[in-house]
Amino acid sequence: MRRSKLLYIPFWASYVFLYLPIAVLVVMSFNAGESAYTFEGFSLKWYGELAGDERVRDGLINTLMVAAASTVIATVLGTLLAVGLARHTNSKLLDSVALMPAVLPDVVLGIGLLVFYGMIQFTLGLYSVVLAHALFAMAFVAAVVRTRLAGADTSLEEASRDLGAGPVTTFMKITLPQLAPGIVAGALLAFTLSLDEFVIAFFTIGNDDPTLPIVIYSMVRFGVTPEINALAAILLLVSFTAVIAGQRLTKIGEREPRAQD
Template sequence: MPFWATYVFLYLPIVVLVLMSFNSGKSVYTYEGFSLKWYGELAGDERIREGLVNTLIVAAGSTVIATVLGTLLAVGLARHTRSKLLDALALMPAVLPDLVLAIGLLVFYGMIQMTLGLHSVILAHGLFSMAFVAAVVRTRLTNADTSLEEASRDLGAGPVSTFMRITLPQLLPGIVAGALLAFTLSLDEFVIAFFTVGNSDQTLPIVIYSMIRFGVTPKINALAAILLLVSFTAVIAGQRLTKIGETRAQD
């Protein structure tokens, strides 16, 4: 099998998807001519706009939780304990199937009789993003030089001020990469949001889900094309950022 066949398999559906978003006809199957009308329809769709705003709220909220807790957790695990059990626990949200996390949280929210909404999704996304942030920050910690931290301790600085002045600046590229990862994961997350959002609010992936179930229309293609553009830009920007971080760390 030729090497590029994998790439054709991965990109052909995406190319067709984007191409059909410019279709002037009503069908996604037969191309009739170039038009941007579906993008216009998209801009006027109230549900999609609401979904987008909700998704951004959830992604921002959960990223803050995941970045703060995940960074602290990574430092704690790398520097203050040797427990393999805690390591495994911290990774669990990333390893467990999303469906299991989702129903566990649904059962829990039901038990404490919490009203479902965006806040319950934020808490849920915070949980699984935290595992990813902790893992990313952790790899930087294991590679980082500990002599500066030790010097700071020997000179009488406490663990907190050592963290603020020495560890945190060293970790910054890792933390930024982790936060970006958390944000992107939350933007696209469907299963956990679907179970924990309740009936009133919908995130963008849930809106997309119900649109697809309703039927195929070039409007979904237009939305897909925009989302593709956003995530491709984010990934490439993230890639650049990590590269810059790495060269700086090497200097």
């Protein structure tokens, strides 16, 4: 049955609606003029302005530290959580609870963490943001690793145990290498999520050491400038690179079991 070409109109219209503003933002980041809305010629001067902006530089350093630390915590805990749920439990309730931080609204999670930090009298700062980002990123890592676990060869683990290897040895030498592509993909996703996360960081950070999204928010309050467009374009490039790398690793991990079969 021949498909009508009219069916492709809403498909492409959706893509244009989603990505045209992003394309405009990237183009305007190369604007030679000071207007964020009128293109006056090609120039890289706003990228140079970013390098000399102390607020942006400090915010970027804080964001990278938070993203790196939260990614390590989320990757370790998310991997262990995924293995525990897939191998040692059979409860849909625990599955739902484990993935709940990924579906909760950021505002609810941010306020809840702020109240919790206040109850335990935990000083707000970069450490509180690291723990908050690790909490919600852990759910995404667990979801990605569980997908990889679904295609893992359990017979290798059984053979390892039959030959006398303990649970730790089996996990380190058999399970972990099989999960490696999923773990790396989950880590890249966690890093990307932390890199541009604003709402949770806004509620859980103190008055000092703002992250880069909070710095951008403070700059946008006085109007959008080509400098902000340039900064957003750089963040888009980093995010797209991490997401594409994660997808490639996931596909590689999916092809390996088929090749072994």
